[in-house]
Amino acid sequence: MPEFTTPPLPYDYASLEPTIDTLTMQIHHDKHHATYVTNLNAALKEFPAITEQSIEVILINLDTLPVPDATRMAIRNNGGGHANHTMFWEIMTPGGSNVPTGALAETINATFGDFESLKKAINEAGTKRFGSGWSWLVADNMGALSVVSTPNQDSPLSIGKTPLLGVDVWEHAYYLKYQNKRADYLAAWWAVVNWDKVAERFAAVKG
Numbered sequence: 705m706p707e708f709t710t711p712p713l714p715y716d717y718a719s720l721e722p723t724i725d726t727l728t729m730q731i732h733h734d735k736h737h738a739t740y741v742t743n744l745n746a747a748l749k750e751f752p753a754i755t756e757q758s759i760e761v762i763l764i765n766l767d768t769l770p771v772p773d774a775t776r777m778a779i780r781n782n783g784g785g786h787a788n789h790t791m792f793w794e795i796m797t798p799g800g801s802n803v804p805t806g807a808l809a810e811t812i813n814a815t816f817g818d819f820e821s822l823k824k825a826i827n828e829a830g831t832k833r834f835g836s837g838w839s840w841l842v843a844d845n846m847g848a849l850s851v852v853s854t855p856n857q858d859s860p861l862s863i864g865k866t867p868l869l870g871v872d873v874w875e876h877a878y879y880l881k882y883q884n885k886r887a888d889y890l891a892a893w894w895a896v897v898n899w900d901k902v903a904e905r906f907a908a909v910k911g
C-alpha cells in the first residue's frame with residue numbers, strides 16, 4: 705500500500721529569516737509535519753484502499769469515509785495536518801510577487817475592498833482563534849472568496865472550500881521568535897507570502 709510522505713521543504717530552512725527563524729522552520733517541518741504524516745499512515749494501516757487517494761480527496765470525503773469514528777478523527781487531525789502544512793510551505797516560498805496580481809487581485813478587491821482589508825480579516829480571524837488552528841483565504845467551487853478560521857488541523861476541504869492561503873496560528877509556528885505575541889507574528893507573516901503560488905491555487909479552482 706502507498707504511504708504518505710513528508711515533502712521536502714522547497715527551500716532552505718533559513719530562507720524565511722528574519723520573519724520566520726531557522727530553528728522554528730526545522731522543528732516545524734522535520735518534527736511537527738513529519739509526525740502528522742507518521743500518525744496518518746498509522747491510522748490508515750488497516751484501510752489500504754483509502755491510501756490510494758490523494759490527501760485532498762480523503763479530506764473532502766472525510767464525513768463519509770468507511771472507517772470507525774476514532775480513525776476518522778485521526779485522519780481529520782493528522783491528514784489535515786499533512787495537507788495544511790504541505791500548502792503552508794508552498795505558499796511561503798521566497799521570491800515571487802509579494803502582493804496579489806491579475807485575476808486574483810481583482811477578485812480580492814471586489815470581495816474585500818482591497819488587499820489591506822483582506823489582510824486585516826485574516827489577521828483578525830487568526831488572532832481570535834482560541835487555542836490552536838488556522839486562518840484561511842478560501843474559495844468555493846465557483847471561485848468566490850471568503851476568510852475562515854478552523855480549529856486544530858481541520859481542513860477547509862472538509863467544509864467544501866479550497867484553501868488558497870492559510871496561516872498557521874499554532875504556538876509551534878511562532879513561539880520561539882514571537883513568544884505570546886501572535887498578532888505580531890501575523891502582522892510580520894505577510895512578508896514571506898509568495899502570491900504567485902496563491903494565484904496558481906486560485907487558477908486551479910477556477911479551472
Ligand code: MN
Nearest residue numbers: 736872874877
Ligand atoms: Mn504547524
